[in-house]
Amino acid sequence: MIEILTPTELAHARGTGALVADILRTVRSRSTVGTSLLDIDRWAKDLIVEAEAQSCYVDYAPSFGRGPFGHYICTAVNDAVLHGLPHDYQLADGDLLTLDLAVSRNGIAADSAISFIVGDSAPAESVAMIEATERALHAGIAAAGPGGHVGDISHAIGSVLDEAGYPINTEFGGHGIGSTMHQDPHVSNTGRPGRGCPLRPGLLLALEPWVMADTAELVTDADGWTLRSATGCRTAHSEHTIAITEDGAEILTLPSAG
Incomplete structure (x- = not known):
């Protein structure tokens, strides 16, 4: 199903996007x-409940997971990159943490x-990987606009990741x-321009470039959810929800002022 939001629904989307960004x-x-x-999961739950909102994760049970997810935020550390199931792990100095919230x-x-580094240690390779996903995200947003196609976004994202030297997985995007x-x-993280779904005003997309340092292969934890790099290398993930507008693309998941 592809939805085109009304102006009223788009106004609600702006509010939800700001809430997500503020919680993160x-x-x-x-x-x-x-x-x-x-603790991170508990904080996320408290902030969602306080805002009279609903978690998209706690009852989430897709075919690829061992659902329901049962938690309020995805917490992926180091070699984990997607669907990180919160568990009793204490963050260490230099950990690369990804928080994913819907x-x-x-x-x-x-x-x-x-994605960000915890504590004072900041390995240069990890910082570079995070920055590459952020550049790819903004390239994808810049390529989004009415009259274009999803392939334009995918191509822009993939070009940045490829130039940075990272293998690209196309199973999840x-x-x-x-x-x-x-x-x-x-929305694949690589693709051909001019292909795919047309971009129309009112269409909302979650763009999420993610990479693993030296592989494109994922493995699944015994928890049935957490996806990790097959080689144990570090990973990074950046994501925004955007709205296609008459003028281009509007980033919805930016923090509110203050």
């Missing part, structure tokens, strides 16, 4: 050396992810979003 900003500020991933409020969902978290179209 708050949780990131609290995620220090010694923090448990279960929330629904007023009937519209938004989805965003950030970005997606449409709206009244539900995961919708068509699929």
